[in-house]
Each structure stands twice: as C-alpha cells, then as structure tokens.
Amino acid sequence: MSLEKMKDLCLEGKYLQPETKEVNGILMTKIMSDNWDKIWNFQAKPDDLLIATYAKAGTTWTQEIVDMIQNDGDVQKCQRANTFDRQPFIEWTLPPPSPSGLDRANKMPSPRTLKTHLPVQMLPPSFWKENSKIIYVARNAKDSLVSYYHFSRMNKMVPDPGTWEEYVETFKAGKVGIDAKSLSFPSVLWGSWYDHVKGWWDAKDQHRILYLFYEDMKEDPKREIQKIVKFLEKDTPEEVLDKIIYHTSFDIMKQNPMANYTTLPTSIMDHSISPFMRKGMPGDWKNHFTVAQNEEFDKDYQKKMAGSTLTFRTEI
Numbered sequence: 427m428s429l430e431k432m433k434d435l436c437l438e439g440k441y442l443q444p445e446t447k448e449v450n451g452i453l454m455t456k457i458m459s460d461n462w463d464k465i466w467n468f469q470a471k472p473d474d475l476l477i478a479t480y481a482k483a484g485t486t487w488t489q490e491i492v493d494m495i496q497n498d499g500d501v502q503k504c505q506r507a508n509t510f511d512r513q514p515f516i517e518w519t520l521p522p523p524s525p526s527g528l529d530r531a532n533k534m535p536s537p538r539t540l541k542t543h544l545p546v547q548m549l550p551p552s553f554w555k556e557n558s559k560i561i562y563v564a565r566n567a568k569d570s571l572v573s574y575y576h577f578s579r580m581n582k583m584v585p586d587p588g589t590w591e592e593y594v595e596t597f598k599a600g601k602v603g604i605d606a607k608s609l610s611f612p613s614v615l616w617g618s619w620y621d622h623v624k625g626w627w628d629a630k631d632q633h634r635i636l637y638l639f640y641e642d643m644k645e646d647p648k649r650e651i652q653k654i655v656k657f658l659e660k661d662t663p664e665e666v667l668d669k670i671i672y673h674t675s676f677d678i679m680k681q682n683p684m685a686n687y688t689t690l691p692t693s694i695m696d697h698s699i700s701p702f703m704r705k706g707m708p709g710d711w712k713n714h715f716t717v718a719q720n721e722e723f724d725k726d727y728q729k730k731m732a733g734s735t736l737t738f739r740t741e742i
C-alpha cells in the first residue's frame with residue numbers, strides 16, 4: 427500500500443485506537459484475532475529464518491544485523507526497502523487494502539527472514555515441523571516496559587498505554603488493566619512479558635533457537651553478531667563484521683530511514699511524541715520508576731520468575 431493510501435486511512439480514523447480481542451488468553455488487535463486461523467496455518471519453510479521477540483526487545487536491531495550478514499555487509503542492498511517490507515511481520519494485520527504480514531511473506535521468494543512477537547505456544551506449528559531457524563531476543567523487563575510505554579504513546583496502531591502508573595500495572599498483569607477513576611482500559615498486546623521470555627527459554631534446547639539478550643548485544647556487539655553469523659552458517663570476514671557493527675549501531679540506525687520507521691505517516695507513528703529509535707540503552711528504567719514502584723515491581727518479578735533459570739541484567 428502506498429504511503430498516500432495509508433495517510434488517507436488514518437485521516438478516515440481507521441487506525442485510531444485499535445479494538446483488541448484475546449486469542450487463547452493473549453491480547454491482540456481485533457483484526458489480528460479475526461485473522462487468527464490464517465496466521466496459525468501459515469506455512470513456514472525449512473530455509474526460513476524467524477526473528478522472534480517480545481515487543482521492544484531489539485527486534486529491528488536484530489533484523490538489520492541479519493540483513494547485513496545475509497547481504498555480506500552491502501549497505502545499499504540493506505537500504506532497498508523498509509524493515510517491514512524486507513522482513514515481513516507475520517501476524518501483523520491492518521485493514522484492507524493494506525497487505526498483511528502473511529500476504530507479504532507468502533509473496534516473498536525464499537530464503538525468507540520473518541518477524542514475530544507471538545508467544546511460543548502461539549507460533550504457527552509449521553515452524554516446528556519444518557525445523558526453521560529461529561533467533562529469539564530477550565530484553566530485561568523494566569527497560570522493555572519503558573520502551574513499550576513510549577512506543578504505545580507514539581504508535582496509533584497499538585492501544586493507548588494510559589498513564590505511566592496505569593501502564594506499569596498493565597505490563598505486570600500482561601493484559602488489560604482497568605483504572606476505575608478514568609475508566610480507561612490500557613492494554614498490552616502479545617500477552618505477558620514474563621510468560622513470553624520463559625516460554626521461549628524453555629523451548630530453546632528442543633529446537634534450532636539462538637536465544638540472545640539485548641544487554642549482551644549492547645555490551646559486546648561483535649561477540650553477539652558473531653553468534654548470529656555462526657548460527658546462519660555464514661563466513662563473514664573481519665572487515666565486513668566491523669562494517670556491520672558500525673551500520674547497526676544505535677546512532678547510525680537512528681539516521682537510517684529504512685530502519686527507523688520515519689517513512690510511516692505521523693498519523694501512524696508520531697516520532698515527535700517519542701522517536702521509535704528512542705534511547706537504545708540498558709538502564710533507562712531508572713529515569714522512570716519511582717523507588718516504591720521499583721520495589722513493588724521487584725517483588726512481583728520474583729514471584730513471576732520463580733523456578734526459572736532465566737536471568738537478566740537490568741544495567742551493564
């Protein structure tokens with residue numbers, strides 16, 4: 427769909443506050459849930475690569491790294507199209523005539539790289555059957571929450587986050603929160619962060635899954651990019667590796683219109699409210715949580731993550 431058409435749809439108000447609906451207890455936009463049968467029956471292929479994350483974990487960053495590796499560090503080739511055109515977001519669905527992630531994926535020649543935010547139990551079963559490779563990226567809960575909050579403020583295609591206080595509770599609940607005073611219903615798409623990261627963690631030893639952490643990527647991009655190179659069975663020379671590190675650094679990606687979502691109309695994503703490429707740093711949660719909120723969050727976190735071997739760093 428052309429950007430002009432997208433603008434028209436927005437002006438008609440079709441993207442203002444999407445309706446939401448649960449599928450198997452996971453909140454999605456209504457249009458995604460209406461399309462669920464098709465998403466569930468998506469046909470993956472053995473040479474597909476899937477980048478899976480809970481929202482705001484560093485998906486776009488990983489997508490850019492993967493594209494650069496696959497294109498042997500050719501920056502121009504990686505600027506051939508927007509991230510969402512290069513690597514379809516399989517469950518993402520907008521009102522017609524906008525092509526869905528499935529439409530984009532089905533039209534794409536192999537080998538395909540695809541994106542999803544689906545929790546592990548909701549992944550179309552063909553990915554397991556075809557043994558497609560999967561890169562999962564996880565980011566600590568507090569920074570994910572902060573990033574998701576600001577993203578929900580600037581992106582009209584996801585539900586309004588409500589106030590910061592409301593959103594902290596919504597994120598912890600992993601679904602719709604109800605604020606009795608304002609009667610607003612902030613909600614979080616793709617379900618609980620806690621279940622998401624734990625579910626994929628448990629799956630990683632039974633399938634071809636490379637499980638990465640945003641904080642590790644930030645701490646030592648070369649080491650983490652090399653893990654991806656190995657997983658993709660590529661042979662990437664040192665100088666290409668250095669080029670990839672540079673091109674996918676936060677400051678360079680922030681200036682790259684093919685990776686920073688600025689080609690979308692402001693009626694969809696308003697970067698003046700909060701840029702998509704916002705801070706790009708572990709530890710920004712400290713600028714948002716009050717001491718009391720942090721203590722409450724930690725208490726709740728211990729309960730929700732009890733029994734899991736999965737650990738995160740909240741700063742580096």
Ligand SMILES: Nc1ncnc2c1ncn2[C@@H]1O[C@H](COP(=O)(O)OS(=O)(=O)O)[C@@H](OP(=O)(O)O)[C@H]1O
Pocket residue numbers: 479480481482483484485486487569572573574576577674675676677679702703704705706707710
């Ligand atoms: N290159 C690079 N380096 C470091 N950090 C980066 C990079 N690219 C994107 N980002 C940050 O990742 C956050 C966006 O996450 P996602 O791409 O997963 O968002 S989405 O779920 O696909 O909408 C968002 O995090 P916050 O800045 O904390 O909001 C982006 O700034």
